Amino acid sequence: MRYESITEAIGDTPLVRISPAVHGLRTIDLYAKLEMLNPFGSVKDRAAWQMTRAALPGAVERGDTIVELSSGNTAKALALIAGLHGLRFKSVTNRMKVPEIKELLLLLGAEIEELPGQAECLDPTDTDDPLTRMHRMLTEAGGGYLHTDQYYSTLNTEAHLTGTGPEILRDLDGRAPDHFIACVGTAGSSTGVAAALRASNPELAVLGLVAHKSDFIPGIRTIDEVHEVGLFDPATYDAIESVTADQAIDGMVTLIRRCGLLAGPTGGAAYYGAVRHLQRLEAEQADRSDGATARRQTAVFIVCDRVESYLSYIRRRRPELLGQPPRRNSIASLTPAELAAAPAIDLEAARKWIAAEHPLVIDLRGPFAYAALHIEGSINIVDELFDELLHGGLPFSSNQPVLLACPVGEKSLGYAALLTRMGHRDARSLTGGIVGWRDAGAPLVRD
Amino acid sequence: MQPPPPHRAPPGQEPLYLSPRLAPPLASALKAAELLHSLTDALGSPLNLVLPEQLAENVERFRAVYRSHHLAGEIFFAHKANRSSALARQLAALDAGMDVASVAELQHALGAGFAPQRIMATGPKTSEFLWLAARVGVTVNLDSRAELEELAALVRKHALPRVAVLLRLSGFRGPGAPVLSRPSRFGTDLAELDGLLEAVERHQDVVELTGAAYHLDTMGLPEKAIALEACVNVLDECRRRGLRPRAVDVGGGYGVNYLADQAQWDRYGTELTNAVLGRRPPLTWQGHGYGLRAEAGTLRGTLGLYPGHRPVAAAGYLEELLTLQAPSLGRPLATLLLENLYDLQIEPGRALVDQCGAVLARVVEVRHTADGVPLVRLAANAGDIGLEQHGVLVDPLLIDRQGRGWADEAGPVGVHLAGNLCLESDLITRRQVFLPRLPQPGDLLAFANTAGYCMDFTAHHAMRQPLARTVALYREDGSWRWRLDDQYWPIFGTRENS
Numbered sequence: 001m002r003y004e005s006i007t008e009a010i011g012d013t014p015l016v017r018i019s020p021a022v023h024g025l026r027t028i029d030l031y032a033k034l035e036m037l038n039p040f041g042s043v044k045d046r047a048a049w050q051m052t053r054a055a056l057p058g059a060v061e062r063g064d065t066i067v068e069l070s071s072g073n074t075a076k077a078l079a080l081i082a083g084l085h086g087l088r089f090k091s092v093t094n095r096m097k098v099p100e101i102k103e104l105l106l107l108l109g110a111e112i113e114e115l116p117g118q119a120e121c122l123d124p125t126d127t128d129d130p131l132t133r134m135h136r137m138l139t140e141a142g143g144g145y146l147h148t149d150q151y152y153s154t155l156n157t158e159a160h161l162t163g164t165g166p167e168i169l170r171d172l173d174g175r176a177p178d179h180f181i182a183c184v185g186t187a188g189s190s191t192g193v194a195a196a197l198r199a200s201n202p203e204l205a206v207l208g209l210v211a212h213k214s215d216f217i218p219g220i221r222t223i224d225e226v227h228e229v230g231l232f233d234p235a236t237y238d239a240i241e242s243v244t245a246d247q248a249i250d251g252m253v254t255l256i257r258r259c260g261l262l263a264g265p266t267g268g269a270a271y272y273g274a275v276r277h278l279q280r281l282e283a284e285q286a287d288r289s290d291g292a293t294a295r296r297q298t299a300v301f302i303v304c305d306r307v308e309s310y311l312s313y314i315r316r317r318r319p320e321l322l323g324q325p326p327r328r329n330s331i332a333s334l335t336p337a338e339l340a341a342a343p344a345i346d347l348e349a350a351r352k353w354i355a356a357e358h359p360l361v362i363d364l365r366g367p368f369a370y371a372a373l374h375i376e377g378s379i380n381i382v383d384e385l386f387d388e389l390l391h392g393g394l395p396f397s398s399n400q401p402v403l404l405a406c407p408v409g410e411k412s413l414g415y416a417a418l419l420t421r422m423g424h425r426d427a428r429s430l431t432g433g434i435v436g437w438r439d440a441g442a443p444l445v446r447d
Numbered sequence: 448m449q450p451p452p453p454h455r456a457p458p459g460q461e462p463l464y465l466s467p468r469l470a471p472p473l474a475s476a477l478k479a480a481e482l483l484h485s486l487t488d489a490l491g492s493p494l495n496l497v498l499p500e501q502l503a504e505n506v507e508r509f510r511a512v513y514r515s516h517h518l519a520g521e522i523f524f525a526h527k528a529n530r531s532s533a534l535a536r537q538l539a540a541l542d543a544g545m546d547v548a549s550v551a552e553l554q555h556a557l558g559a560g561f562a563p564q565r566i567m568a569t570g571p572k573t574s575e576f577l578w579l580a581a582r583v584g585v586t587v588n589l590d591s592r593a594e595l596e597e598l599a600a601l602v603r604k605h606a607l608p609r610v611a612v613l614l615r616l617s618g619f620r621g622p623g624a625p626v627l628s629r630p631s632r633f634g635t636d637l638a639e640l641d642g643l644l645e646a647v648e649r650h651q652d653v654v655e656l657t658g659a660a661y662h663l664d665t666m667g668l669p670e671k672a673i674a675l676e677a678c679v680n681v682l683d684e685c686r687r688r689g690l691r692p693r694a695v696d697v698g699g700g701y702g703v704n705y706l707a708d709q710a711q712w713d714r715y716g717t718e719l720t721n722a723v724l725g726r727r728p729p730l731t732w733q734g735h736g737y738g739l740r741a742e743a744g745t746l747r748g749t750l751g752l753y754p755g756h757r758p759v760a761a762a763g764y765l766e767e768l769l770t771l772q773a774p775s776l777g778r779p780l781a782t783l784l785l786e787n788l789y790d791l792q793i794e795p796g797r798a799l800v801d802q803c804g805a806v807l808a809r810v811v812e813v814r815h816t817a818d819g820v821p822l823v824r825l826a827a828n829a830g831d832i833g834l835e836q837h838g839v840l841v842d843p844l845l846i847d848r849q850g851r852g853w854a855d856e857a858g859p860v861g862v863h864l865a866g867n868l869c870l871e872s873d874l875i876t877r878r879q880v881f882l883p884r885l886p887q888p889g890d891l892l893a894f895a896n897t898a899g900y901c902m903d904f905t906a907h908h909a910m911r912q913p914l915a916r917t918v919a920l921y922r923e924d925g926s927w928r929w930r931l932d933d934q935y936w937p938i939f940g941t942r943e944n945s
Contacts, residue, residue, distance in 0.1 A: 102624060112624035117667020119629065120700040121900075122751060122838040213713040224720050227746035366778045369786030372683050407785040408517040435517070438788050446686065 007081065009039040010049050011163045015171040015300070022258045023275045027282055028297045030274065031177070032255070033168060035189075035302055036263060040077040042305035043164070047188050048077035050159035051148040060085050064146040067138065069093060072101055072219055073305055074150050074186070079108040087146075092134050098218050100309045152230035156188035157195075164189060165196020168300055176201030179299035181274040183209045183220045183266050184240075187232040189302060194236050208237035209273040215245040218313060219266040219304055241277060243269040249318050251275075256307060264310050267303035274301040329390045329422060331414045342417035345428040347440050350403060359401035359426070362386070364411055365434065373444040375405065375437065383411055390415075394422055402427040409433035462859040462881035463715050463730065465755060467841045467895040468707040470802040472501055476920050477893050479927050480846045483807060486918060486929065487891060492809035493827035493915040495902050497529070499537035499935065500921050501803045506541045508762035509799075513791065516769055516781035520790030523567050525699050526552045528796030528899045533919035533935035534803065535559035540937040546794045547585075550576040557583065567696075569615070569662075569794070570633075577601055586611040588660050588696065591635055592643045599650040609653055613660045613696055613792075614643060616681060621673035622775045628670055634661065640681060648688060656690045658682065662698030662794065666754075668768055671697065675780050676773040679787055695784060696792035697768070702760040703801045705753070705841050705896055712756035715840070720746060732863055735877045737838075753838040761798035797899030804898030806832045806915065807846075808875075810890045811867070820879070821862040823886055828866030828873050831915050832894045833901035835876040843892040845882050860885045864892070867912050 003009055014037060018030045035043035052059075052066065059066070066082045068074055071093040082089035090111040105112060115134075138145050150156050169176055176197045182190035187208075194206045210226060211217040223242060226232045234240075243251075245265070252268025255261040263271070278299055307314075315322055345353060353359060354377075361378035363370050370380040381389070383406065389395045396402065402419065404412035404427065412429035419427035430437070438444060469477070476498060477483070487494050509522050523546035524538050532555070538545065539560030547553040548570030556566050566585040568576065577598050580587050582605075589595050589612050602610055617634030635643050647656050659678040663670055675697055682692040706712050721727045723736040724746060731737070738751030759767055769781035769791075776783060784791055808827035815821055834841060843864070859881045866873035875894075886892070894901075906914050917932035921939055928939070 106623065114624055114626040114669070116627055116629045117665040117670060118754070119664045120666055120702060121664055122753060122836070213717070214709055224716055227720050227724060230745045232745075365786035366776060366783065368679075368683070368776045368778075369783070369788075372686055372787055407782075407788075410517065435785070435788060 005084070006039050007049055007053075007084070010045045011038070012167060013037050015168060016259075016261070018259055018271075022254065023278075025275070025278055025282055027285070027295075028179070028278050028299050030278065031172075031298070031300045032259075032261060032267075032271070033164065033300055033302045034261065035164070035304055036261075036267065036306045040073075040080050042073035042077065043189050043302060044073035044305075045077045046159040046163050047150060047156040047186070048074055048081055048148070050163075051150065051153050051155045052078065052081055052146070055146055056081075056085055059087060059146045062143070063087070064144055065090050066146045066148060067092070068148045068150060069134070070150065071097070074148075075105055075110055076101070076108065078148060079105060079110040083109055097216060098310060098313050100312055101218075104309060150186050150188065151228070154231075156186055157192040157231055160189045160192025161196050162192075164302075165193040168193065168197065169200055172298060172300075174200075175298070176204055177298040177300045178203070179205050179207065179274075179278065179297065181207045181209065181270055181277065181299065181301040183217075183270050183273075183302070183304065184226050184229075184232065185219050185221060185266075185304075187226065187229050187236070189304075191231055191233065191236050193302070205238045206236060207273065207277050208240045209269055210240060210242050211248075211269070212242045212244040217243065217245050217248045217265050217269055218310065219264075220248075220269060239277070241273055243273045245317055247272045249314060249321075252307065253321065255303065261303060262306050262308070263303045264305045264307045265313065266305060270301040270303065274299060327391050329393070329418060331387065331418055334414060334417050334421070338417045338421060339414065341420075342413045343420060343426075343428045344409070344413055344416065344431045345403070346431045347436055347442060350428075350430050351442065353401075353428075354403065357401055359403045359428075360396060361403045361405060363434070364404060364406040364415070371447070373434075373438075373446055375434070376443065376445045378405065383415075386415065390418060390422070394419070394424060398424045399426075403430055404428070405430040405434055405437075407433045408435050462861060463718055464711055464881055465715055465840050465842050466707045466711060467844070468704055469895060470501065470504075472498055472922070473802045473805065473895060476927055477805060477844055477846070477895060482927055482929070483846055483891060483893070484848065487807055487809055490916045490918065491913055492807065492825070492891075493831040493913075494807045495531075495804065495897075495915045495917040495932075496807065497531045497533050497804045497898060497902075497917060497919050497932065498921070499531075499533045499803070499919055499937065501801075502534065502537050502543075502799070503541055505761075505799050505801055505803070506538075506543050509765060509793065509795065510542060512762050512766050512769065515766075517785055518769075518781060518791045520694055520792045521565065521567075522799070523792060523794045524799050525794045525796030526556065527570075527904070529800050529804070529902055529904075530555075531804075531898075531917055531919070531932050532559060533917070533930075533932045534800060534898070535561075536935065537937045539565075543799075546588075550579055553579055553583075553585065567613070567792075567794075574601065578605065578607075581605075581607040581610045584608055584610070586613060586657060588613045588615050589635075590615055590633055592639065592646050595643070595646050595650065595654070599646075599653050602653040607653075609655050611657045612647075612654045613658045613694070614647070614656070614681070615660045615662065616640070616674075616678060617661065619661070619670070619674040619677045621669075621676075626667075626670055626673060629664060631664065637677065637681075640684075644685065644688060647685075647690065651690075656685060656692055658692045658694035658696060658789070658792070659685075660696035660698065660792070662700070664700065666700065666702060668771055669774075671700075671768055672771045672780060673774055675768075676776060676783065679773070679776070679783055679789070682787070682789065692789070694790040694792050696794065699794040699796050699798075701762070701764045701793075701795050701798040702754075702757050703797050703896070703899060704757040704760040705839050706756040709756045709758070712754075715755075716750070719750075730879055732874055732877045732879070737877075751838055752840060755840050761795070761801060764798075765793065800898035802896060802898075804896070804902055806894045806897045806902055807891050808832065808894070810886045810888050810892065812888060813886060816863075821860060821885060822865055823862045823892075824865045824867070825875060825892060826867055827875070827915070828868045828912060829875055830905045830907050830909070831866075831903070832875055832897065833905045834894060834897060835874070835878075836905055837901055839901060840876070840878055841895070842880055843882075843894050845884070845886055846891040846893055848887065848889040848891075859883060862886070868910055
C-alpha cells in the first residue's frame with residue numbers, strides 16, 4: 001500500500017465478525033464495520049473528505065477558511081484536511097463536552113469558538129439562536145469561508161452511499177445484511193449506508209440509535225436533537241431506540257475487553273443497542289417458529305471512532321473502570337485518630353516559634369495567591385505538588401522544623417499528620433491558616 | 448339540542464402533565480383548601496401567597512456550600528425577584544443581605560430591618576438612589592466609570608461618609624478557545640479597566656474599593672468560571688496599586704428546578720417537537736412553538752423555555768461553579784477565592800425564594816371553543832402569573848370549591864387558560880394544560896412556586912383589573928395562619944408542634 005496522500009487511505013475499512021461467544025446470538029451473525037480505522041480515527045473522515053475534495057482547489061486559490069459546526073470527529077478530520085492544504089479551519093460549537101477532544105483540536109491547529117450558554121432570564125429581545133447567528137455571519141462575510149455544512153450537505157450522505165455501504169456489500173460477498181444498526185449524529189452515515197444496502201435488499205431493517213434524553217453520549221444526538229438535522233429523515237429507520245450513557249460504556253468495554261476493538265462510546269452504544277435489539281428479535285422468532293430452525297441472518301453495526309479521546313468522559317461516569325491501586329503516603333489514608341493527634345500551633349505561638357526557631361514555613365496555596373500575599377520568609381509548594389513529593393518520601397530532613405500553612409488550617413493539618421506518620425519530628429499546622437493570620441492583623445507581604 | 452362538546456382528550460392522546468415540584472410546606476399550604484377559598488373570598492382574585500418561613504432553609508442551603516469551602520461573605524437576596532415585605536423582613540432576620548436596584552427597594556430594605564452594611568445597591572441608578580445609598584452607608588455595586596464620577600461628586604458635595612464600592616465588570620475573555628458571550632449592557636468592559644482603576648485611585652478619599660463583581664445572564668458555567676477568574680486577576684491588580692479589596696461578587700443566575708419529574712419534562716419536549724413538525728396535534732394555542740418552527744421538515748429555531756426540570760440548580764449550581772477549575776490559574780474556583788483571602792458574595796433572586804410562594808386565581812367561566820376545546824377563564828391575567836412570560840411551564844393545581852383538594856376523580860381534561868383582559872393575547876399560558884377534571888366557576892387554580900419573578904413582577908393596572916394582594920402564610924401551633932403581607936413580621940410563627 002503506497003499512497004501519495006493520507007486522504008487516499010480514507011475508506012476501505014475492515015468488517016469484523018463479533019464472536020457469538022461474546023454476544024450470545026444463535027441465529028444472527030453480527031459484524032462490526034470498523035470506521036475507527038480510518039486515518040484520522042473516525043467515520044467522519046469520509047464525510048469530511050467528500051464535503052471538501054471538489055471545493056478544495058478553489059478554496060486554496062482564494063485562501064478560504066473551512067468552517068463547520070462540530071465538536072468532535074468532523075472537526076478533527078476537517079482540521080487535518082485543512083492543514084494538508086494550507087488552509088485554516090474554524091469550528092463553532094456548543095457541545096464541546098469532552099476536554100481531550102477540545103485540546104486535540106487546538107493541537108491540530110483548529111480555531112474554536114464556543115457558543116454562549118442559555119440565558120437564565122428569558123429575553124424576548126433575543127430572538128434568534130446562536131446557530132442562526134453563525135449562518136448570518138457566514139453570509140454577511142460574503143466569502144472567505146468554505147462552509148461544509150455537515151448537517152445539511154448531501155455530500156455527507158453521498159460519502160456513505162458510494163463508500164461505506166458498497167464496502168459492506170462487497171465484504172458480505174454481495175449479499176446485503178438483514179439488519180443495519182447505526183447511531184444517529186448527523187444522520188449522514190446511517191442514511192447513506194441504509195440507502196446503499198436497501199438498493200440490494202429492500203427487506204433491510206434499519207435501527208437508528210439515539211442517546212437517552214437526559215444523557216450525553218459524544219457524537220450521538222437525543223431523540224429531540226435529531227430533528228434539528230437536515231439529513232435526518234424518519235423514513236430511513238424502521239425503529240429508533242435510545243441508549244443510556246451507562247449502556248454505551250458497557251458496550252464499549254465489551255468491544256474493548258472481549259473483541260480487541262478499541263472502540264469509543266458511540267461504537268459501544270451501537271454494539272449495545274444492536275445486541276439488545278437482535279436478542280429481542282431472536283426471542284420473538286423462537287416463539288413463533290415452534291422449534292423449526294430459523295434462517296440465519298446477518299447484522300452490521302458501525303464502530304464510529306476510538307476510545308483514547310474519551311478517558312475523562314469515562315473517568316467522570318465510571319471511575320472504577322480506571323481504578324488505581326492506593327498510593328503510598330497518601331493523605332486519604334489518614335485515620336481519624338492520626339488527624340486528631342496532628343500537631344497544630346495557634347497564631348500567637350506560631351509567631352513566637354518563627355521568631356525563635358526559624359522553622360521552614362511552607363505555604364500550600366496556589367502560586368498566584370502566594371505571590372499576592374504571604375507570610376514573610378515562607379516558601380510556596382502548592383498542595384498538589386506537595387502531595388506528589390510526599391508519595392516519594394520526605395522532601396526535607398526529619399529534624400528540620402516545619403510550619404505548614406493553607407487557607408484555613410484544614411489541609412495543612414492533614415499534611416502535618418502525614419509528615420508525622422512518615423517520621424518527621426516537628427511538623428505543625430498553622431491553626432486558622434492564612435485567613436486566620438490575616439483576620440488577626442498579622443503581617444502578610446507581597447514581594 | 449346539540450350534545451355537549453367532548454372535553455376529554457381524544458383516545459390515544461395521553462395527557463401531558465408538568466407537575467410542579469413542591470416542598471412539604473408549600474404542598475401543605477396548597478392543600479388547605481378551605482383557608483385558600485376563604486382568603487380569596489375576602490381578598491379577591493388573584494391573590495399572592497408568600498411563605499416567609501421557607502427562606503431559612505433556602506439560605507441555609509447556600510450557607511452549607513459556603514461552609515464546605517470555608518468561604519465567608521454575604522448572600523444578597525436580589526430584591527427585584529419579589530417585592531413582598533414579609534419576605535424582606537424574614538430575610539432580615541436570617542443570615543442574608545439585600546441587593547436593591549431602586550431607591551424604593553433601598554427604602555424598603557432599610558425599613559425591613561437590614562442594617563446598611565447588609566445592603567448592596569446595584570443596577571442602573573439615579574442620583575437620588577446614589578445619594579441615599581451613600582448617606583446611609585450601603586455598598587454601591589458600580590456599573591460604570593461615569594457612575595463612579597457621579598457618586599464621588601455627590602459624596603464630596605454633600606460631605607457624605609466614604610462609600611464602599613464594588614466594580615461590576617463585563618467583556619470577559621478566557622484563555623484557549625474563545626467563548627462567545629452574550630453582550631451585556633451592564634458593567635465596565637475589561638478593556639476600560641485602567642481608566643476605571645485610575646478613577647478609583649483618584650477618588651480614594653471618598654470611595655473605598657471592596658471588590659469586583661460580575662453578573663452574567665447565562666446558565667453556562669464555563670463563562671462564569673472565566674469571569675470569576677478575571678475578577679480575581681483584577682483584584683490582584685488592585686492590590687498591586689495599594690487598594691485593599693476583600694470580595695468577589697459572582698452575581699445570580701443559580702436557577703430553580705420547577706418540575707417534580709424529569710420524565711414528564713423530557714416527554715413534553717419530545718411531543719412539542721413532534722407537534723411543531725406536524726406529527727401530532729398541537730399542544731398549544733394556535734400551534735405556538737415556543738421558538739421552534741419547522742422548515743422543510745427540519746426543526747429550526749431555539750426552544751425559548753426555561754429548562755423546567757433542572758437537576759442542578761440553586762445551591763447545587765453554586766457548588767458546581769465553585770468546584771470548577773479556574774481556566775488559567777488551574778485551582779478550583781472556591782480554592783482560588785479562599786487562597787487569595789476573598790469573600791464570596793452572591794445575589795440569588797429566584798433561587799432564594801424557591802418554594803416561597805404561589806398565586807391563586809378563581810375560575811370565572813368555563814366554555815368550549817368552536818372546535819370543542821374547553822376554555823377556562825380566570826379572574827387574573829398573564830401579568831399576574833408570570834410563569835409563561837418567564838418561559839416556565841408548570842401545571843396549576845385545582846382547588847375545588849367543595850374543598851375536596853385536587854383528587855383525581857373524573858379523569859384528566861385538557862383546557863386552555865384565558866385571562867381577564869380584553870385582549871386575544873391574554874392567555875395565562877399558551878400551552879394546553881391538563882387538569883384532573885373540568886373546573887367549575889368558583890374553583891381556584893393555584894400556580895405554585897411563583898415567588899421568584901413570576902408573582903407580581905409583571906402585574907399592571909391595565910383595564911383597571913385589580914392587582915393581587917399578598918398574604919403571608921406561616922405555621923403556628925400546627926396550623927396555617929395568615930397576615931396581610933404588610934402586617935407580617937418575623938416574630939410570629941414557628942411555634943410548631945411538628
